[in-house]
Amino acid sequence: MGCYLVTGGAGYVGSHLVRALADRGDTVVVVDDLRQGHRGAVPEGVELIRSDLADRKRLGEVFASWRFDAVFHFAALSLVGESMRDPLRYCMENLSNSLGLADAAVKAGCLRFVLSSTAALFGDPEQVPIPEDARLAPTNAYGESKLMVEKGLLWADRVHGLRSACLRYFNAAGADPEGRIGEDHEPETHLVPLAIGAALGLRPPLTVFGTDYPTPDGTCIRDYVHVTDLADAHLRVLDRLEQGSVRYNLGNGTGYSVRQVIEAVERIGGRPVPHSLGPRRAGDPAVLVASSERLQRETGWLPRFGALDDIVRTAWAWHAAHPRGYGDR
Ligand code: UFG
Structure with a gap:
């Protein structure tokens, strides 16, 4: 120890x-x-x-x-x-x-x-x-x-x-699989909690920042870990x-677009994510996906919750159970 x-x-x-x-x-x-x-x-x-x-x-x-x-x-x-x-x-x-x-x-x-x-x-x-x-x-x-x-x-x-x-x-992204702790930022700027918050009616509708990126569906791709x-x-x-x-x-080595994250939240939560389409946010690269090959090779690390649905499921459970986060603001 x-x-x-x-x-x-x-x-x-x-x-x-x-x-x-x-x-x-x-x-x-x-x-x-x-x-x-x-x-x-x-x-x-x-x-x-x-x-x-x-x-x-x-x-x-x-x-x-x-x-x-x-x-x-x-x-x-x-x-x-x-x-x-x-x-x-x-x-x-x-x-x-x-x-x-x-x-x-x-x-x-x-x-x-x-x-x-x-x-x-x-x-x-x-x-x-x-x-x-x-x-x-x-x-x-x-x-x-x-x-x-x-x-x-x-x-x-x-x-x-x-x-x-x-x-x-x-x-x-995501939260403790046992539900003990989770994400509570103020201000919150991250996609997953904002999309979940919008679906739960705890936050305003989400704005998708940019739909004209050179990606298959036009929205930014990120590696959620x-x-x-x-x-x-x-x-x-x-x-x-x-x-x-x-x-x-x-990172997980797999990228998901903003639209795919919204779809995952809708799939897991069973309700729509109210959202509108907006302009790009300054400074956002189109695609960021990791190769964690060296980490895996040298330490044996492998993601246990690599699937986007696992990430969204644990985050959803935390936000649904703690609508005011830690409730200390
Ligand atoms: N996004 C939206 N609407 C929102 C918020 C985010 O469309 O209301 C989009 C962003 O444009 C981006 C994606 O969702 O394409 C993810 O955005 P996040 O703000 O959740 O995360 P970032 O990729 O911008 O930033 C994260 C960390 C930073 C770190 C960066 C490195 O929060 O600390 O990854 O890539 F520097």
């Missing part, structure tokens, strides 16, 4: 990793400022420290109080659209918080670090599915901020021996770090 620090562990993806660690009996400490996270997402028995990562003194105290086997770093600004209105804040905050955390880890002698990275690193890809060694050319400031963090971590490996795994998520499968990948990469730092893509 290990002892792990999870920043952003009260947030959507982070809380699913915290469950996976707690379920197998590990000691988990969560640092989360609860700007996006929810106290209700953190299970009993897990220490939740409400703190901003910018508070380095508090961070130092946390590292002095526990002996962590690894750090999982989820806490970040992560909205692509917002990053294009406030690029300097994104670059500054994501970079300084992430490298400040890495610095604290190195000083405490904790030399394993797992970063939530993003498919936004690839911009408009030259090749689909996107291989793990594809050209890195973000088209938004959010992606750039994560790329800067990845680069900083490589230097920390060279100089301090800090082994890092950067996991480039494609489209995280179940949040529980994301959590599982985090556990698997830890062992791999013994051999050095790694960079992996995390």
Whole structure:
């Protein structure tokens, strides 16, 4: 059993990793400022420290109080659209918080670090599915901020021996199959919860952003990956770090269009998704699909909830049972 620090562990993806660690009996400490996270997402028995990562003194105290086997770093600004209105804040905050955390880890002698990275690193890809060694050319400031963090971590490996795994998520979706936790963002900008919310009458009708993309049905194609499968990948990469730092893509390797997601929600939910057709959203690439071949080969990871219907079914169950999410706003 290990002892792990999870920043952003009260947030959507982070809380699913915290469950996976707690379920197998590990000691988990969560640092989360609860700007996006929810106290209700953190299970009993897990220490939740409400703190901003910018508070380095508090961070130092946390590292002095526990002996962590690894750090999982989820806490970040992560909205692509917002990053294009406030690029300097994104670059500054994501970079300084992430490298400040890495610095604290190195000083405490904790030399394993797992970063939530993003498919936004690839911009408009030259090749689909996107291989793990594809050209890195973000088209938004959010992606750039994560790329800067990845680069900083490589230097920390060279100089301090800090082994890092950067996991480039494609489209995280779905909810805990046992229904304990799910997705609750404010504002919500993601397709799956917005489509489900519209079908349940909890949100306004969905707007489809663009119907003139060079795809079979004209709408954007994305690689939706179940949040529980994301959590599982985090556990698997830890062992791999013994051999050095790694960079992996995390997706199912199958793309679905916006229309196909709407159809899946209608199929699972048994009711229509009220929606209208609108113009493109700025900065959206037409197709983003991962090749996670290296991750699969090197860690044995395989998605357990790879089917779009599994993703939508678990998300639907969470939203139907929690119409106000965690109910803390
Ligand atoms: N979409 C709509 N209507 C909506 C919301 C989304 O049509 O109301 C479309 C988008 O245009 C896109 C698809 O649904 O084609 C998925 O959009 P999301 O906002 O759910 O996800 P993104 O692909 O834009 O972004 C996700 C993560 C980012 C990450 C990015 C990397 O949320 O953090 O993948 O690809 F950077």
